[in-house]
Amino acid sequence: MSLPLLVTGTIGIDTILTPGGRADGVLGGSVSFAAVAALLFADRVDAVSIIGEDFPAHYEAALEAKGVCMKGVERKKGPSFAWTGEYFDNMNKRRTVCANDAVMLEWNVHVPEPLRNHPVLVCCCMVPAQQLKCMEQCPDAALVLSDSMDKWLRRQPELLDAVISRSHITMMNEDEAKEYAQASTVMEAGEFLLSKGAAYAVVKQGEYGATLLGRDAGGNLRIFRCPAYPLKTLVDPTGAGDTFLGALAGYLSTLPPGLPPFEEVKRGIVYGTVAASFTCESFSADALLSMTKETFRRRLEEYAEMCRLPDIRLSSASAC
């Protein structure tokens, strides 16, 4: 039995261009990836978001078939959130070609009453004011996770500060965290996120993995470095960060309520890392949707073998 988990953010339609191909009008949005990934572990995941009247019924059906409860998703006249992105440089950089986000910007967040006392709240990347509204409407959440992106740290840094201060676990991409912190290293950026009030900060490093920072009871910094699963072919990294967040939150929802210990967050980050690798293997959420618990488990074992540190036997080395 896991704790009920609420995932809020965007659900939309993506068009993705990469050096190797393109996908038009495919399922996208932070909630789509995070909710499916959370269901690797969680028994119940409720999505809270907004879609337009053009949202394809088969995408909604695909999410529901995976177990995502869509009752908290509002329907509105007009178009759904739509994002077109282009990747360059071996997929390390991307730009937004265009974004039709009127439906998201105008959304007056309303969490349905029956979902307001969910103990785990996942605020995926969206407008910080809406993340805050969601947090206010779910005052009983004993564990709040949040993600954000460069756009909001440039436009609404104070609101982003507030989101982070109300999060137990917050995450940001490396470049964005460095910009936010005006820092040149991951360590400085991560400590800055912690200084904003989160108990744990995760700096997402794309194909290089993630770095988790927290503090022990004495205030000492604790760090976990988690490499990514190395794919031979990278098709489309869109949604990898959302998948990572969702799987982490899903795992943590299986633990007793409240702030998880560092070791459990580490474990969740390993699960998130491996889940995200599936997302990168296809356009949209195709590979994530077809991932099974068995394919996930097998890759996890392979990953653990790749990253297992050897015993450090300094005493046996001649000179040390």
Added chain:
Amino acid sequence: MSLPLLVTGTIGIDTILTPGGRADGVLGGSVSFAAVAALLFADRVDAVSIIGEDFPAHYEAALEAKGVCMKGVERKKGPSFAWTGEYFDNMNKRRTVCANDAVMLEWNVHVPEPLRNHPVLVCCCMVPAQQLKCMEQCPDAALVLSDSMDKWLRRQPELLDAVISRSHITMMNEDEAKEYAQASTVMEAGEFLLSKGAAYAVVKQGEYGATLLGRDAGGNLRIFRCPAYPLKTLVDPTGAGDTFLGALAGYLSTLPPGLPPFEEVKRGIVYGTVAASFTCESFSADALLSMTKETFRRRLEEYAEMCRLPDIRLSSASAC
């Protein structure tokens, strides 16, 4: 007791510009870093290189004081190898401002007779033709390690191929390996290096660590992902890759002669990673030269704690 180890490559004078400062006329060259790092483990390290008449006596004394045997280093009239480099973008990119490398380009490599039967040969980054000459003059080397850089893969790809085919362990920076392999992922680039004939390929990923690839007896790919030690302040990464190579080779020289098993190469890579973090903490080799076995051991333990994977307990997670 370790096996005698020969380190060949450049010894020179660097001028380094970074966003945070500069250092003029400081000790540089691949051998300077690699030889000192190797002495963390090895009892005997012989340097084979060439310097000009202007090479500061106190730098030579500093290397000798650490235990580097300089008898194999030729002296020539004219200036020493001198490199001026500038770092940008949070140290992720650099350019060569100027290089006075006449002494290196004209060097007719001659390994002194008493050093020719050393069982471990480390060919640090330099002209591939000279790396090959060194390999030919040391036919008894049961373990050959090599490193290279973009300049040589553009100018002398066939000679670089030959260097790699004669190496047991070869390494290259990620961007360079991708260019060499015309690959978009680390995995493709690493497999390409293996296809050239090395038993182990190491793709160096700078602040993100390194990825080791090899094959088991059945030809199946084996992979080890090793994150870097996360520094809060990065002063100057010059020489980090050489330090990494040197410490790896030094550790392997403590093992029985011949090709080391995968698990031992992993261990050497962890040692190399931690040693390289010291190099990044100062301009030139200052921090590396003042590192002791005790400071190294302490950071190694800290590193192992940061990178230790949690137990993967999928059976206890509710849904898996």
